[in-house]
Amino acid sequence: xxxxxxxxxxxxxxxxxxxxxxxxxxxxxxxxxxxxxxxxxxxxxxxxxxxxxxxxxxxxxxxxxxxxxxxxxxxxxxxxxxxxxxxxxxxxxxxxxxxxxxxxxxxxxxxxxxxxxxxxxxxxxxxxxxxxxxxxxxxxxxxxxxxxxxxxxxxxxxxxxxxxxxxxxxxxxxxxxxxxxxxxxxxxxxxxxxxxxxxxxxxxxxxxxxxxxxxxxxxxxxxxxxxxxxxxxxxxxxxxxxxxxxxxxxxxxxxxxxxxxxxxxxxxx
Amino acid sequence: xxxxxxxxxxxxxxxxxxxxxxxxxxxxxxxxxxxxxxxxxxxxxxxxxxxxxxxxxxxxxxxxxxxxxxxxxxxxxxxxxxxxxxxxxxxxxxxxxxxxxxxxxxxxxxxxxxxxxxxxxxxxxxxxxxxxxxxxxxxxxxxxxxxxxxxxxxxxxxxxxxxxxxxxxxxxxxxxxxxxxxxxxxxxxxxxxxxxxxxxxxxxxxxxxxxxxxxxxxxxxxxxxxxxxxxxxxxxxxxxxxxxxxxxxxxxxxxxxxxxxxxxxxxxxxxxxxxxxxxxxxxxxxxxxxxxxxxxxxxxxxxxxxxxxxxxxxxxxxxxxxxxxxxxxxxxxxxxxxxxxxxxxxxxxxxxxxxxxxxxxxxxxxxxxxxxxxxxxxxxxxxxxxxxxxxxx
Numbered sequence: 001x002x003x004x005x006x007x008x009x010x011x012x013x014x015x016x017x018x019x020x021x022x023x024x025x026x027x028x029x030x031x032x033x034x035x036x037x038x039x040x041x042x043x044x045x046x047x048x049x050x051x052x053x054x055x056x057x058x059x060x061x062x063x064x065x066x067x068x069x070x071x072x073x074x075x076x077x078x079x080x081x082x083x084x085x086x087x088x089x090x091x092x093x094x095x096x097x098x099x100x101x102x103x104x105x106x107x108x109x110x111x112x113x114x115x116x117x118x119x120x121x122x123x124x125x126x127x128x129x130x131x132x133x134x135x136x137x138x139x140x141x142x143x144x145x146x147x148x149x150x151x152x153x154x155x156x157x158x159x160x161x162x163x164x165x166x167x168x169x170x171x172x173x174x175x176x177x178x179x180x181x182x183x184x185x186x187x188x189x190x191x192x193x194x195x196x197x198x199x200x201x202x203x204x205x206x207x208x209x210x211x212x213x214x215x216x217x218x219x220x221x222x223x224x225x226x227x228x229x230x231x232x233x234x235x236x237x238x239x240x241x242x243x244x245x246x247x248x249x250x251x252x253x254x255x256x257x258x259x260x261x262x263x264x265x266x267x268x269x
Numbered sequence: 270x271x272x273x274x275x276x277x278x279x280x281x282x283x284x285x286x287x288x289x290x291x292x293x294x295x296x297x298x299x300x301x302x303x304x305x306x307x308x309x310x311x312x313x314x315x316x317x318x319x320x321x322x323x324x325x326x327x328x329x330x331x332x333x334x335x336x337x338x339x340x341x342x343x344x345x346x347x348x349x350x351x352x353x354x355x356x357x358x359x360x361x362x363x364x365x366x367x368x369x370x371x372x373x374x375x376x377x378x379x380x381x382x383x384x385x386x387x388x389x390x391x392x393x394x395x396x397x398x399x400x401x402x403x404x405x406x407x408x409x410x411x412x413x414x415x416x417x418x419x420x421x422x423x424x425x426x427x428x429x430x431x432x433x434x435x436x437x438x439x440x441x442x443x444x445x446x447x448x449x450x451x452x453x454x455x456x457x458x459x460x461x462x463x464x465x466x467x468x469x470x471x472x473x474x475x476x477x478x479x480x481x482x483x484x485x486x487x488x489x490x491x492x493x494x495x496x497x498x499x500x501x502x503x504x505x506x507x508x509x510x511x512x513x514x515x516x517x518x519x520x521x522x523x524x525x526x527x528x529x530x531x532x533x534x535x536x537x538x539x540x541x542x543x544x545x546x547x548x549x550x551x552x553x554x555x556x557x558x559x560x561x562x563x564x565x566x567x568x569x570x571x572x573x574x575x576x577x578x579x580x581x582x583x584x585x586x587x588x589x590x591x592x593x594x595x596x597x598x599x600x601x602x603x604x605x606x607x608x609x610x611x612x613x614x615x616x617x618x619x620x621x622x623x624x625x626x627x628x629x630x631x632x633x634x635x636x637x638x639x640x641x642x643x644x645x646x647x648x649x650x651x652x653x654x655x656x657x658x659x660x661x662x
Contacts, residue, residue: 044601054310092455094393095378095385114381115374117313118392122455126598129310130374132303137374218458226455230391233451233470237394237444244440248341252436255343 008104008203009149010171011158012178015208015215016188017165018076020061024157024166028059031145031156046216053079055131055140059157064215075208077215080157081106081127081142082195083203086225089119089128098128098139104171104203105144113139124199124221144203171203178205200225271641274630279495283619283626290616293609294371302374305609311602312593319593321368321614323449324585325361326399327477331488332358332406333442334481338511340435347504349636350485352413356628357488359406360621362399367617391451398445405438413632417641446477453591461542461595462532469591472526475519480584482512483577490574496629498637506567509576513561516580520554545586545594553583 028034034056039049047063059080066075087106090098097112098119108119108128115137120128128141145155153159158168167177175196182189194206198221206212213219274280297305308315335354338344370376383400387393408427415424450473457465466472486505493500527533536543557579566572586594593604633640 042601052310088455091389092392092452094387094390094396095381096387097381112378112381112385113375114378115376116372116392117374118390118452120310120313121459124456124458126311130313132306132308132374133301134374135301137302221458227389229454229457229467230451231389233447233454234388234391234394237388237448241440241444244443245436248337248436248439251341251343252432255341256432258343259345 006102007170007172008102009144009168010104010174010203010205011144011155012167012174013078013080013204013206014165014167014181015076015078015206017163018061018078019163019165020063020074020076021162022061023160023162024078025057025059025061027156027160028142029057031148032058032143034058053127053129053141055129055138058140058142062216066210066214068210075210075215077208077212077217078206079127079216080204081144082125082198083142083144084199084225085201085203086199086227088122088124088199088226091227091230092118092122094118101146103146103149105146105149107143107146108139108141110138122226124226125218174205178207181207197223199223272631274627277495280623280626283623286619287616287623290613290619293612294616296609297371297613305607305613307604307607307610309602309604311598312596312604315593315604316589316606316610316614317368317372319589320585321372321617322365323588323592325365325368325618326446326449327473327480327584327588328484328581329358329361329365330442330446330477331361331481331484333439333446334478335485336409336435337439338482341439347508349501350489350504350508352410352634352636353488353492353629354481354485355406355410356413356625356634357484359403359410360624362403362406364617364621365399366403367620368614371613371617391448391455394448395445395452398441398448402438402441402445405434405441408434409438413634417632442477443474447471447474449473450591456596459596459598460591461597462530462535463527463542463546464587464591464595466526466530468522468526472519472523472587475515475522476584476587479512479515479519480581482508482515483580483584486512486573486577487581490570492629492635493637495626496635496638498635500570501637502568502570505573506564509561509567509573512577512580513558516554516558516561520550520558523550523554542595545590549583549586549590552579553586554580557583 195202447470450469
């Protein structure tokens with residue numbers, strides 16, 4: 001497949017169609033060969049299990065109690081890697097072990113990883129997780145089933161959803177489809193596509209019936225790519241190096257010339 | 270060349286700290302990071318990065334600060350501070366890299382940074398600069414042991430390349446001290462508004478510069494006391510005056526940046542962030558600045574040591590505030606360093622301190638002392654004759 005013909009992929013996560021069956025979580029575990037978990041109760045908002053993504057769970061349906069109208073209601077949300085168009089994690093990686101492919105997935109090459117966890121620190125969605133108890137720890141996160149995409153299959157989660165809450169296709173089509181759904185049923189959806197321009201756009205587009213912060217999403221993120229923040233400093237590295245070296249060299253030359261002259265005149269050493 | 274020293278009680282104390290650190294380090298390597306450390310999915314960097322790497326490298330700023338002062342700005346009277354400064358910097362960077370080997374999940378892969386091309390990554394630049402700078406420091410300092418050991422050919426080589434190498438070292442330091450700050454500019458959504466700034470690279474550079482003379486003063490006073498020479502109070506007073514300028518520069522920049530960003534309100538919101546911020550500002554910057562303005566402080570051992578220790582503490586707290594304390598991910602997630610995390614870092618720092626004390630007794634680091642080969646016992650008298658010197662020598 002040549003680069004020019006590749007169309008980047010995307011996924012719609014339509015939370016209004018989600019019934020919380022967690023078939024996506026099971027399919028994800030099966031495809032990625034993740035072991036079962038021992039889970040605990042926890043206090044605080046959210047009733048899902050486990051509470052958060054971890055090294056064994058690359059996607060998670062969150063169970064949120066939201067007051068809609070007058071009575072409390074279950075509203076589901078979903079966590080998974082957003083596969084940013086301009087991934088902060090990949091920009092932070094000192095060995096390019098984390099990178100974005102032409103098809104859209106942000107993937108992790110463990111053979112290059114040094115375990116610095118800069119990707120975890122960088123991610124604005126708090127997605128990459130670590131297996132701290134391993135001898136050779138790895139970064140764990142949703143891969144967008146990059147291996148399945150390579151051979152023309154859809155991501156595992158998208159193939160099992162019984163209600164059509166997960167739709168997969170070319171990103172252009174998915175953006176158009178998400179807009180169409182909101183326009184067609186303005187009473188069902190809030191007029192917002194989470195991921196359309198968050199941190200410069202992502203490959204996962206979330207739709208919801210309630211504001212995203214009420215179902216555990218991280219909101220208030222900038223609309224510009226995160227790597228811009230460091231890029232504006234890092235691109236100055238080479239010129240700053242050249243200028244500083246030259247200036248310091250010139251000053252040092254003046255200092256040494258002055259010392260040589262003093263050496264001739266007097267007896268300072 | 271005589272490598273042997275008589276161990277003093279402080280050497281033995283450092284051995285104890287090292288041994289405790291080694292036990293925890295053994296457990297870390299035998300069973301994985303998770304057994305002894307509290308770093309977690311929300312706080313992947315903790316005390317190890319905040320103290321073990323970021324503060325250690327800031328303190329290692331003593332190398333480029335003092336070198337630049339003497340060799341580039343030509344303030345020749347501080348020449349005797351260059352050797353201790355270069356050795357301290359070398360040991361700080363060696364400590365930071367040792368710390369990194371504990372902190373990385375896959376330390377055996379660390380060479381991968383050097384065969385990668387990742388110009389978008391601040392950590393990539395820090396990694397390369399720190400690696401090159403450690404090499405530069407080793408070459409700068411090498412003339413001391415080479416001369417002592419009488420390896421004249423190797424000595425002449427390192428002596429001949431001293432000037433370009435020294436310039437490279439100062440330049441690299443400016444770059445990676447600031448890049449450590451660039452690293453943190455990527456996460457405005459996690460760092461409290463009191464500390465996240467577009468200008469973190471400059472704040473990190475200035476705080477490393479500020480740590481420089483403070484470390485040089487503390488080292489000189491400590492060496493004078495433990496190795497037995499009379500401290501050069503005239504020089505220390507001069508360095509203290511420079512230090513006061515650097516502290517005021519940092520304070521003005523940090524405050525100016527806070528107001529410029531419109532984040533000054535956050536200073537007065539009751540929170541632990543504000544408390545940590547005010548401890549940093551009041552005890553790490555304002556108090557030592559006022560102390561250093563007082564002539565009687567600049568002229569007293571204890572006054573100087575107190576002011577400089579406060580400044581180093583302030584740099585530590587600033588790095589911790591930016592990299593650990595000021596971080597908030599999601600409200601239920603917390604981090605507090607474990608005993609094991611702290612013990613390993615202290616063990617590494619103790620090893621560096623022991624190494625410094627050892628080198629200071631077997632090599633001519635301090636011009637105030639007679640050359641080691643003539644020291645029958647631990648020198649008790651100040652050397653009245655200063656040895657002639659050029660370069661780091």
